Amino acid sequence: MEQSGGIQASLGGRYATALFELARESKSIDTVEASLATIRQALAESADFKTLTTSPLIGRLDAAKAVAAAAGVMKLDATTTSFLGVLAHNRRLGQLPAIIRAFRGLASRYRGETTAEVTSAHPLSNAQVSELKQQLRQRVGREVAVELNVDQSLLGGLVVRIGSQMIDSSIRTRLNTLAHAMKG
Numbered sequence: 001m002e003q004s005g006g007i008q009a010s011l012g013g014r015y016a017t018a019l020f021e022l023a024r025e026s027k028s029i030d031t032v033e034a035s036l037a038t039i040r041q042a043l044a045e046s047a048d049f050k051t052l053t054t055s056p057l058i059g060r061l062d063a064a065k066a067v068a069a070a071a072g073v074m075k076l077d078a079t080t081t082s083f084l085g086v087l088a089h090n091r092r093l094g095q096l097p098a099i100i101r102a103f104r105g106l107a108s109r110y111r112g113e114t115t116a117e118v119t120s121a122h123p124l125s126n127a128q129v130s131e132l133k134q135q136l137r138q139r140v141g142r143e144v145a146v147e148l149n150v151d152q153s154l155l156g157g158l159v160v161r162i163g164s165q166m167i168d169s170s171i172r173t174r175l176n177t178l179a180h181a182m183k184g
Contacts, residue, residue, distance in 0.1 A: 012098025019083050019099070020106040028079055033107050035080035036100045042074060043096065053093035064088040104147060113143040117161040121154040121170070136162070 023032040042049045052058060052066050067088050071081040087093045108115040116136050118124075124132070129146060136144040140162060151159075155171035 010098060010102070011092070012095040013102045015083075015087070015092065015095060016099045016102030016106060019079070020103055020110075022079055022083070024110070026079060028077060029107050029110065031077045032080050033104065035074075035076040036103055038074050038076060039080075039084075039096060040100050042070070053096055060089055060091060063091075063093060067093065101147075104145070108145045111143070111145075113145045114140050114162055115145045115147060117147045117149065119149040119151050119154065119159040119170075121150070121152055121156050123150055124148060132158075132160075136160070 019032065020029070023029045043053065049070060052063065052070070058066070064085050067084040068081065071084055076084070084093070087095065087099075105115050114136075118132065129148070133144055133146060136146070144162070153172060155175075157170040157172075157174070158167070159170050159173075160167040
């Protein structure tokens with residue numbers, strides 16, 4: 001599968017590509033993607049797990065044992081669990097957010113989808129996500145997978161990134177624009 005230079009160029013992208021190829025060969029792309037979503041959620045919600053992946057004070061062996069235990073608790077698939085062990089051994093657990101993002105992009109492209117990174121001030125309901133996907137599908141002309149993030153500093157509205165294109169309808173940006181207009 002041909003990769004864009006941007007994804008392959010980064011260290012996280014190279015690891016994501018390797019994981020994607022393993023998942024594709026074992027016909028487990030969706031399973032690995034679900035496991036990576038679980039890891040992403042754990043990184044966002046657990047300070048201990050985030051520390052495990054980012055602390056330079058945790059040795060390779062201890063990190064490998066800890067991620068293996070965490071993988072068991074999170075019920076991750078075997079491919080992703082082994083991959084975490086490789087990352088721990090290579091001291092690359094800190095690359096997980098970039099790896100997860102790159103893997104999602106590869107999986108979306110493989111399925112013929114476009115990925116949109118959507119940041120909102122508050123969590124979106126299932127109905128809002130469905131409506132957003134429909135709007136984005138009409139705008140882009142094909143299926144759109146959404147990666148949802150919450151940033152309360154937006155106050156309201158959305159920031160949507162599709163590739164290099166950004167749609168910013170956040171209240172924070174509108175207020176900043178208004179403030180600049182009033183100054184000048």
